[in-house]
Amino acid sequence: MDTEKTYVMIKPDAVKRGLVGEIITRIERKGLKIIAMKMEVMDEAKAKEHYAEHSEKPFFEGLVKFITAAPSVSMVIEGGNAVKVMRTINGSTKPFEAAPGTIRGDFALDTGRNIVHASDSVESAKREIKIHFGDKKCLRYTRTDDCCLYE
Ligand code: IDP
């Protein structure tokens, strides 16, 4: 199994709704490992860089305003196929299409308030980790269940 790192953001709507613990619980119980984490109000420059691929879209300005208006939680998540697994845990971008059992499927309704972000590829993960954590080293530790999660 390929061990990967991915960038995950608990967006301001989830923080304001008291869903931080619920979301982290789902990530942890899947067996993925949190190896960096911080809470901050993201500045505009970082938000624009993070969502650069959407800069021409009609929702871009509103998205940047929303992401920078209140605290969010940024994490680096590590584990087998972490990029794909986190996208699956989060569910479809449009919460009204997201499957029950996914974070978006269980807790969101509107595309502009879809409560979580996860990188869409290993390359995006590298780019996003750099934007949010710079050259800071991620933490290394053994989970007591590592031996049960991996052969
Ligand atoms: P993703 O978050 O599932 O990767 P993207 O298509 O990359 O989805 O869009 C990035 C974010 O932009 C979405 O999570 C959502 O917050 C916002 N967004 C995307 N499409 C729309 C839209 O049509 N209206 C409002 N916000 C949108």
Ligand code: MG
């Ligand atoms: Mg995306």
